[in-house]
Amino acid sequence: MIRFRKGDGERASLFTRRSLLLAGGQLTLMSALAGRLYQLQVLDSERFSTMAEENRVNVRLLPPSRGLIFDRTGEPLAINRNNFRAMVTSDRGRGAEMVIDRLDQILNLGEAEKGRLLRELRRSRNFQPSVVRENLGWEEVARLEFNAPDLPGVFIDIGQTRDYPEGELMSHIVGYTGRVSDEDLAGRDDPVLQLATMRFGKKGVERSLEDDLRGRAGAVQVEVNAVGRVVRELDRTDGQAGDNVLLTVDLELQRFAAERLRAAQVNAEHKSGSVVVIDIVTGDILAMVSDPGFDPNVFARGITQAEWREMLDNPERPLNNKAISGVYPPGSTYKMVTALAALESKAIEPGTILPCNGYVELGDIKFHCWLKGGHGGLNVVGGLYNSCDCFFYEAARRTGVDKIAEMANRLGFGQISSLGLPGESAGNQPTRSWKQDKYNIPWQQGDTFNLGIGQGYMTATPLQLAVMTARVANGGYDVQPNLLLAKAAPREELAPPVPTQKPAAPSMRLNPQHVALVREGMNLVVNSPSGTAQQLRYDSTGKMLDPQFRFAGKTGTAQVKRISERERAMGVTEAQLPWHLRSHALFVCFGPVDNPRYACAVIVEHGMAGGATAGPIGRDVLVETMKRDPSRRTGTFRKTASL
Known part of the structure; x- marks a missing residue:
């Protein structure tokens, strides 16, 4: 029998209370744990099951x-x-x-x-x-x-x-x-x-x-x-x-144009240029060559730093699409713009005769014509097929920079086209406000002279030259260049649309007589015995072109460095200049001359003479394009409704 001494009762009571408190705490914790387990295993079981599945399945x-x-x-x-x-x-x-x-x-x-x-x-x-790396070879695998x-x-x-x-x-x-x-x-x-x-x-x-x-x-x-x-x-x-x-591109025509461009370039060390061929009715780009190019497969497999540096350091800029991003003074190929601006603004009439004595004086500066001694008096058609600089100096002076720039914009200069390719340049169509904003200098009469012959501040891309030629050739319709012929999902049939017979573009509302005069001037450039490109009436073998392949064109030589009077007196010729200082050679053309369907623009960088260097390329490419016309299967070219 246990006996408690005095004071043990109080300790027993204290012990009992503490035991009850401890038991109560344990019971509370166990209840909370049970509740939490119930929540996790019963109430939230579906959510955690989903999370577990997501961890397992990715x-x-x-x-x-x-x-x-x-x-x-x-x-x-x-x-x-x-x-x-x-x-x-x-x-x-x-x-x-x-x-x-x-x-x-x-x-x-x-x-x-x-x-x-x-x-x-x-x-x-x-x-x-x-x-890690793609395109592994068997040895690497x-x-x-x-x-x-x-x-x-x-x-x-x-x-x-x-x-x-x-x-x-x-x-x-x-x-x-x-x-x-x-x-x-x-x-x-x-x-x-x-x-x-x-x-x-x-x-x-x-x-x-x-x-x-x-x-x-x-x-x-x-x-x-x-x-x-x-x-x-x-x-x-x-x-x-x-x-x-x-x-829209014709691969075989593209190949022909590229081979013709490279074969005709006159400098063995440097070959750089562009060719663009466009359907003047639909705007389809049939060929667009930029030389030199690059191998895109290098980028697909992964280009090395050395290969990238070599491309960047190449002076011929192979990564640049010269057809849309190369900008050059258009030279005499711009004279059609000046002629149309002068005619449409009534600065001159179709029969207006302007003099050429070999140069025009402005203060103490002489603006020379390319023909020493001059051409005498010429009308607009004669000015075009003789490419008389003095005629266009005076025509530009009478017309003014504002009217010339307005006509140039209508013909596609100074703006990005609808082609959609990244990197396209708008070129530069100078105006009074442009020069004031850029140089804080007013526009001068000499600037107008230079603009009239496509020099000075004026720059354009080969694509713009092709579009301008197309809009003149089709009678003044605002045709837009296009590269996409058709698009379809992989399981759908991919077929080209029915060829367009009528110009889908709106008319630019040019006077048809004025357009006809410009086209006649371009016709005589090639098909007149006194035209600046009359040698292009013959093919590369010296045989006269078949009448169905007759075409019209305009040569251009865009100056990079002006030969000074002192250098002229010393007998310095352009061929003696370094390659990068020589003039660019340009040529634009359309054909067939009596029923135009195609236009072509050619530029050979630093190729000097447009008629001698770029002209034969344009002739051969345009003739090849006309030969490949689908309607030749029936013996006649597709008729352009506007002409």
């Missing part, structure tokens, strides 16, 4: 197959081909440095590529793989497979890369694709662009039709382990390939 986007590009006859210009590529994935970049260092030893990546890979791996979402045990997260994948069968020939028109940059993402919220394997159009049609060519992404469901590695594929939804497009 949805990843699949890049779509890019649309194909063809010429107007269906010849492929840009296609897709399968390629082996090395991919790497990492747990938020942990351990990535070691793997990348090993890859560098095998593939010789270089510091720039190593840095790129490390950045991509550290910011990757859902352990998306990054591309074998080395990676042999070293696979030492390369965790590295695997070989089969992807698609862009292939350009025509290489340099179509490089400036088709362009190329490259990695997606921050600039490319601006204004676009397509999540597929975040994929490391995705490619984006950088130049040419690849860029201008990027949204059509890209297509829609697919998706794949994969089961992953705790660290995000793929265990197996559960489901796949293929994406929608991009649209296929048919361009």
Whole structure:
């Protein structure tokens, strides 16, 4: 029997209270734990089950197959081909440095590529793989497979890369694709662009039709382990390939023009120029050559720093599309603009005779005509086919810069065309306000003289010269240049539309008599025994051209460096100047002369004489274009409704 001494009762009571409090606390905690377990396992079980499933199953986007590009006859210009590529994935970049260092030893990546890979791996979402290198050869694949045990997260994948069968020939028109940059993402919220394997159009049609060519992404469901590695594929939804497009360009005509341009250039060390051929009714660009070009396949496989530097340092600027971004003084090819401006503004009449004594004096400066001694008195047709500088000095003085600039704008100068290719230049159509804003100097009479013959501040692109010629040749219709003939989804038939017979463009409301006078002047340039390009009536063998291939044209020689009076007295000739200081050679033409359908513009950089250098190229290309006209199957050219 236990006996409590005095004071034990109080301690027992205290012990009992503490035991009850402790038991109550334990009961409360157990109740809370039970409640929480009930909430997690019963009330929230569906939500956590979904979260667990999401951790186990990962949805990843699949890049779509890019649309194909063809010429107007269906010849492929840009296609897709399968390629082996090395991919790497990492747990938020942990351990990535070691793997990348090993890859560098095998593939010789270089510091720039190593840095790129490390950045991509550290910011990757859902352990998306990054591309190490594409277009692997068998030897590279074998080395990676042999070293696979030492390369965790590295695997070989089969992807698609862009292939350009025509290489340099179509490089400036088709362009190329490259990695997606921050600039490319601006204004676009397509999540597929975040994929490391995705490619984006950088130049040419690849860029201008990027949204059509890209297509829609697919998706794949994969089961992953705790660290995000793929265990197996559960489901796949293929994406929608991009649209296929048919361009207006005729590949064989493009090839002919490119070969003719290179063969005719007079400098063995430097070959640089452009040819543009346009349908004057539809605006279709049939050929657009920029020489030299570049191989877009270099960019598709991944360009090296050395290759990039070589292109940038090349004085002939192979990366520039000279047809749309090269700007040159148009020289005498601009005289049609001055003639139309003078006639339309009534500064001169069709029969107005203007004198030429060999030069025009303005203060103590002499503005020379190309013909020493002068041409005597000429009307507008005579001024054109003799290319008399003095006639156009005076015509420009009477017309004024404002009217000339207005007519030039109507004919396509000083503005970006509707072609849509990136990098196009507007050239420069000078005005009074332009000079005041740029140089803070008022417009001078000498500036008007220079503008009248396409010199001074005036610059234009070969495309603009072709458009101007087309608008004169078609009777004054505002035809717009176009590169897209047709577009269709991959499963749809891709066929060209029915050829247009009537000008779809609005009339510029020029006086038909004035347009006819300018066209007659261009006709006599070639087809008159005294025309400045009368030698072009004959083909390269010296045989007179078939009457159905007769054409009209205008030569131009755009001065780069003015030969001073002192140099003239010393007998300095242009051929003695360095290549980069020689004049540009230009020629514009349209044909057939009696029923125009095609226009052509040619520029040979620093080719000196337009009639001797650019003229034969324009003749041969235009004649070849007329020979390829579809209506020749019936023996007659398509009739232009406006003429």
